[in-house]
Amino acid sequence: MSEAVSDIDRDQALIARIATGDKRAFEALFRVYGERVFRYAVRLISDPTRAEEVTNDVMLEVWKNAPRFEGRSRVSTWILGITRNLALNSIRRKALDTVTVDDAPPIADESTESAGAVALDRATLSQGIRAALSQLSQDHRDVVELTFFHGCSYEEIAEIVGCPEGTVKTRMFHARKQLHTLLARQGLDPASVEMAS
């Protein structure tokens, strides 16, 4: 799975110590999760300043609620769930421009797919994929980010996002389809470059 058992145990132990008011344990947990929380937030809300505020708030929520953490889920799942909620609240408050499922960009005609696809270098393709990701609906992008950036299982994503596991898989399926189409429009073929072994 995405996390080694020792990481899970370490996180649980840190939360248990934080629950007793141990600031050093909080600091240790922050060093593990601070950047992950920031990255997730900034990709959700596309605003670094606000993402920092969200990171602050998420970690303070962790501090505040650690005594009530019951260990029903992994610590990482719990923290990412808080991050998502606070980031979405921030989006609602500030009415930032986001793409909803309904507003998702239309999929290009099949006839245009692969037209002019050329072999590319890795950096160009990565940039193209990130650009395409930013055009996905938030729900679809969320599933992709949580899977590939945070290494979450579909079960964990279902818990973080608050939807059935089947919905997570469906969202991923549509996200892949849209990415493929958006890249084809740019003449990019994601299968043409060996990104990782």
Place this chain on the structure above:
Amino acid sequence: MNRQEAEELLPWYVAGALSAREAQAVEAFIDSGAISRSTLDEVRSYAAATAETGPDEPDYDPQILQRVLTRLDDVPQMAPEEPVVVVPERTAHQEGTGRGGWLGALVERLQWRLTPPLARALIAAQLLLVLGLAAALVLQAPSIDREYETVSATPAATQAGSYTLQFAPGTTEADLRRLLVDADATIVSGPSALGLYTIAFAPDADADAGAARLRGSSLVSYLQPLPPG
């Protein structure tokens, strides 16, 4: 798992976020060629691009930690939730003993098995004491065959000018007889379990005057006319 299900799980296979059993199943479809290499490479491309931080993405500022630490004292921690007592699941053996049904449900609900042995003994002793006292009371109580009644209850059949009457405690039979004769009344029925009599005045007697006489006597504690019926 069929091919479509395996392909749905491909992103989590690439991310290393599947169980060993699921990963094996997906791998089998890849090895057999049912899931193409190009599909796998495409998903790997998405994974790699998503996992890396792009050059246009803002840097993470580690100073966030210091800012949060300075605010920590202003954020009180929540009190822990009330401890939840976990009742162990009933084992198959216990299921087989037949202690199911309402008794089993009651035992579980009362968390009897989690009650300390000393407390169990005290509760059982208390229950036995209560049951013993109840049994003693029942056995020593005089047999009461008469039906329950209220003072205002109407006898089955009454004639016009009938009254319900109760004599004061200590009234002798001689006093009772003298009083009724003076009032020109006779006992129709009684005494009941409550010591109530139904009396009636003679048809030619002045019932109101007789009733007034009875009420005026210190030997009568209760007198009420009965509705005819």
